[in-house]
Amino acid sequence: MISNAMRDQLASGSLIRKMFEEGSRLKKLYGEENVFDFSIGNPDLEPPREVFDALADLAENPTPGMHGYMSNNGYESTRRVIADRMSVKSGLRISPDAVCMTVGAAAAMNDVLHSITDPGDEIIVLAPYFMEYNGYIANHNGKVVIVDTDKRFNPSVDKIREAVTPRTKAIIINSPNNPSGVIYPASFLKELNTMLNSMDHVIHVISDEPYIDLAYDGIKVPCTLQHIDNLIICFSWSKSLSLPGERIGYTLVSPLHEDYKELTAAIVISNRSLGSVNAPAIWQKVIERAIDAKVDVANYQHRRDLLYSNIIDAGFNAIKPCGALYIFMNTPQGMSDEEFSAACASHKLLLVSGAAFAKPGYARLAFCVSEQTIINSRKAFFAVAKDLGISHKTEL
Numbered sequence: 001m002i003s004n005a006m007r008d009q010l011a012s013g014s015l016i017r018k019m020f021e022e023g024s025r026l027k028k029l030y031g032e033e034n035v036f037d038f039s040i041g042n043p044d045l046e047p048p049r050e051v052f053d054a055l056a057d058l059a060e061n062p063t064p065g066m067h068g069y070m071s072n073n074g075y076e077s078t079r080r081v082i083a084d085r086m087s088v089k090s091g092l093r094i095s096p097d098a099v100c101m102t103v104g105a106a107a108a109m110n111d112v113l114h115s116i117t118d119p120g121d122e123i124i125v126l127a128p129y130f131m132e133y134n135g136y137i138a139n140h141n142g143k144v145v146i147v148d149t150d151k152r153f154n155p156s157v158d159k160i161r162e163a164v165t166p167r168t169k170a171i172i173i174n175s176p177n178n179p180s181g182v183i184y185p186a187s188f189l190k191e192l193n194t195m196l197n198s199m200d201h202v203i204h205v206i207s208d209e210p211y212i213d214l215a216y217d218g219i220k221v222p223c224t225l226q227h228i229d230n231l232i233i234c235f236s237w238s239k240s241l242s243l244p245g246e247r248i249g250y251t252l253v254s255p256l257h258e259d260y261k262e263l264t265a266a267i268v269i270s271n272r273s274l275g276s277v278n279a280p281a282i283w284q285k286v287i288e289r290a291i292d293a294k295v296d297v298a299n300y301q302h303r304r305d306l307l308y309s310n311i312i313d314a315g316f317n318a319i320k321p322c323g324a325l326y327i328f329m330n331t332p333q334g335m336s337d338e339e340f341s342a343a344c345a346s347h348k349l350l351l352v353s354g355a356a357f358a359k360p361g362y363a364r365l366a367f368c369v370s371e372q373t374i375i376n377s378r379k380a381f382f383a384v385a386k387d388l389g390i391s392h393k394t395e396l
């Protein structure tokens with residue numbers, strides 16, 4: 001018999017799973033190339049050369065004990081490289097002890113939530129948001145409090161303030177955002193910090209930053225460390241270096257955090273007690289050597305442009321994302337998410353309903369799929385629009 005909490009999680013995870021299963025079914029039936037599957041955010045670019053060079057070097061020149069246990073926060077040499085890089089970026093002096101190496105951003109979030117959450121504590125999230133947060137928060141008996149964003153997916157500090165109660169423990173922000181691709185401006189971060197600092201208890205800002213290196217059109221993503229004091233960053237190289245299967249990331253507590261000492265110690269203990277023990281040893285060493293490498297962001301930007309044109313030219317609406325790997329398009333007025341998904345699926349166009357991100361009325365499409373798939377999908381967008389009586393903006 002599974003727990004009641006797990007039963008709830010099984011039910012809420014079913015939307016993306018359903019899409020995934022539908023994708024596999026259609027691909028078997030019609031062939032990979034004839035199904036336009038935009039449902040999964042799995043980066044398809046290969047990791048950069050520096051990653052393979054570092055791996056080869058480590059395999060050829062092993063050092064004694066390199067596969068052994070280590071401190072639960074990871075190798076000091078790796079944490080130093082990260083701390084130095086983040087010091088330069090932020091202008092703050094960041095110690096390697098601020099950093100704890102983790103098994104990706106998901107484990108980083110769990111380590112942080114475990115360290116700060118008492119049963120019933122409230123964690124604010126900004127819709128649309130990555131729904132895995134629900135599971136992470138439930139793992140530590142917290143309560144999700146959803147605050148909506150505006151039509152351009154920008155959050156309002158006033159709305160966040162209205163949601164704060166004496167039980168508010170943290171707010172999770174994610175910019176560039178999954179699913180909207182929006183980058184929160186520095187003015188928002190500053191205003192949020194001022195508001196939170198005016199409260200009579202500490203409210204942590206957990207900044208989930210796996211997409212921080214994926215920004216387009218020359219836009220610079222504001223550095224959260226420069227604007228927020230009680231900040232804990234959760235980062236991973238899942239997207240920046242296309243390494244989601246390798247599970248490598250970190251937490252970083254701002255030196256300006258009021259609870260810096262206790263919090264950094266608590267996160268390390270959580271990393272151990274939640275079962276990661278430490279992040280993969282070899283990948284810490286790879287990161288140390290390849291810290292400045294990046295995937296081909298221009299390639300993602302090109303594919304974003306192609307997919308965005310398909311959507312707009314066919315007659316649909318969407319805000320052009322500035323970062324991350326997704327377009328969060330509007331579903332046509334008067335249609336439910338399910339009806340729109342079904343209309344798309346009938347032309348083998350697969351996407352994820354906005355409801356899976358606590359924002360019905362939208363659908364998420366991941367553009368980390370081959371350029372050819374995006375080009376081939378154009379006719380499907382036009383066909384769906386035609387079925388729904390939507391006039392095209394340009395010719396096919």
Ligand SMILES: Cc1ncc(COP(=O)(O)O)c(C=O)c1O
Pocket residue numbers: 041103104105106107130174178208210235236237238244249
């Ligand atoms: C917003 C967001 N946070 C966290 C994660 C988890 O990342 P990781 O693979 O590093 O655990 C993802 C993965 O897609 C994500 O989109």
